[in-house]
Amino acid sequence: MPDRVAPPLSLVRAREAREERSLVERSIAGDPSAQRDLFRRERRKVHATLYRILGSNLSMDDLVQDVFIEVFKSLHTFRGEALLSTWIDRCTAHIALSYLRKKRPKLIELGEETASAASSPEESVLLREAARRLYAELDRMDPTLRLAITLHVIDGRPVAEVANIMEASVVATKTRVWRARRHLQSCARRDPALAVFLSRGDSSSPAMGES
Numbered sequence: 370m371p372d373r374v375a376p377p378l379s380l381v382r383a384r385e386a387r388e389e390r391s392l393v394e395r396s397i398a399g400d401p402s403a404q405r406d407l408f409r410r411e412r413r414k415v416h417a418t419l420y421r422i423l424g425s426n427l428s429m430d431d432l433v434q435d436v437f438i439e440v441f442k443s444l445h446t447f448r449g450e451a452l453l454s455t456w457i458d459r460c461t462a463h464i465a466l467s468y469l470r471k472k473r474p475k476l477i478e479l480g481e482e483t484a485s486a487a488s489s490p491e492e493s494v495l496l497r498e499a500a501r502r503l504y505a506e507l508d509r510m511d512p513t514l515r516l517a518i519t520l521h522v523i524d525g526r527p528v529a530e531v532a533n534i535m536e537a538s539v540v541a542t543k544t545r546v547w548r549a550r551r552h553l554q555s556c557a558r559r560d561p562a563l564a565v566f567l568s569r570g571d572s573s574s575p576a577m578g579e580s
Contacts, residue, residue: 418458421523422523423469435464521542522546
């Protein structure tokens, strides 16, 4: 029996775009099953983005809900010029930025994403403490600088994507990342534990060298 030939990538993407548009239209029309599908599809990504911007946070579940309230309230404005996931990223960034401007996040112990990078229980404890210090410094930072550097360095997004999410120019975004990076590097010179954490090259923490 001959191997089945995979459809061209362009056809796959066109089908996915049609399915996404149908999901959006049904959600706008108030179809509960479509809204549940959209929530389930995007919830994990929204939570992960908020986690990297804010750290583990007592208000995280409420913030995820706030994002989807904003999504469903504004979904009629989605025109399909970008991916739906990118548009939801923008809603997520708006909610995170609004939260940062209103009050300092109430941090709790950072979770498994930080600890999983450790090679021993002792290193896990050190990583958690260093991550706590990192987010303590981020708490003192201007919210727009924090959002730029967490999306770019911690969440690993290209500057152009961060600029799109923040609805800013690439130049302005690069400047925000540079200013935030410079602040954290200055803090690390006074805090050896933070310096070690920032210099790690793994996915659990930002490498704060120049890029």
